[in-house]
Amino acid sequence: MVYSLVLSLLFLGYLPVFMRRWVQSRREAPGFSARLGIYPRELAARFKGRRPVWIQAVSVGEVNALKSFVAAFRLQFPDERLAISTTTVTGQVQARGLVSGQDTAFYFPLDLGPIVRRAVGMVNPKLFLMVETEVWPSLIDVLKKREVPVAVVNGRISDRSFAAYLKLARWVSPVFKKIDLFLMRTGQDAERAIRLGAPPHRVQVVGNLKFDNILTAEEAPRGDAGVRIKEMWKDSPIWVAGSIHPREADILVEAYAELVQSFSDLKWVVAPRHIETAGHIERALRRRKIPSARWSQIGTNGADRSPRAVIVDTYGDLISFYQAADVVFIGGSLVPKGGQNPIEAAQFAKPIIFGPYVSNFSDVYERLKANGAGFVASRGDLGRVVRTLLDDRARLEEAGRRARTAVEGSRGACARTLEALKDFIHGS
DSSP: OHHHHHHHHHHHHHHHHHHHHHHHHHHHSOOGGGGGTOOOHHHHHHHTTOOOEEEEOOSHHHHHHTHHHHHHHHHHOTTOOEEEEESSHHHHHHHHHHOOTTOEEEEOOOSOHHHHHHHHHHHOOSEEEEESSOOOHHHHHHHHHTTOOEEEEEEOOOHHHHHHHHHTHHHHHHHHHHOSEEEESSHHHHHHHHHTTOOGGGEEEOOOGGGGGOOOTTTOOOOHHHHHHHHHHTTOOEEEEEEEOHHHHHHHHHHHHHHHHHOTTOEEEEEESSGGGHHHHHHHHHHTTOOEEEGGGTTSTTOOSSOSEEEOOSSSOHHHHHHHOSEEEESSTTTTTOOOOOHHHHTTTOOEEEOSOOGGGHHHHHHHHHTTOEEEOOTTTHHHHHHHHHHOHHHHHHHHHHHHHHHHTTOOHHHHHHHHHHHHHHHO
């Protein structure tokens, strides 16, 4: 009761953002009304007479973590169906690209009693899976009353989430006790789940699903964006900065402006975490008089066909730019955002530079550092760290090979996760 009241009040404050995302969804992935429990007939019809495995993946990162898992699930359980929900519009775009055939992607309902009861009644899942460890008390309560098993997959509890959950332990603990299985990424994540109320016998450490997404050399065709950027810049070295948060933009622009003093042919690809913040990076580059262009506009409308810097304002191209890079910086790490996923860049044998704030993927970053493939940079010495690698090509290439080895040796979470879920799927 108290939870629903607080969530309703918070939603009123969130309403302007909610409406902006609704408008955004009309352009990119319609159906946002499902967040309010309003479903188009064709969506409801897809669930009729079926009991899918419902997977909730909040946004792009969580959906991307599922790529190999979904492929392995289809092989192991060909007669089962998946329903993948997301909270964000960008996550929904990715989810719709991931599902096929009889599988379904839709928006996750707000965690309010009447809305989630309607959602559960429509989906009628045989099993509910939460990617990482976002919990929804109202939904879990409805699912348990209907005797639907609930599990966490690729579970992690970041420093920030753990601190917040501890403050709310009185309310969090009863919710954790209702969850049937916790499949956690690391021993630390498992310990935190137990401290927050998870029964120890329901907690397993299975590893990180994202490691299973890495591609072999044969599986990784050179993406179109990577090919085009290499052709455009010929033999120039390329620094790629991926998933950059707005508060990091000025720091990175300053570092690049400093670097081109010593590397006049150094080119830069910078990809904001959210495309709508591309303008902020564009203005920062303009202030430093660094010629730049948005990737979507290169070669069109009179835009510079060969700028010094390219701002990525398209979906799905960053991985291809990582392939084309000489050295990579991963964003969300110079400011306390916890760092973004470095695995996509490491799989292409690229040395990884990152800031001090990497709690979201601490296990991955620690592995990269331990293997001599990850390099920590502060706000003040980012340029120096990039320069050190560019000055020593042999060291750069060796660090890249070590990055690939570090992530390649960590696969297997998909198989362990599916094995742990097997009885829930067959028994439902």
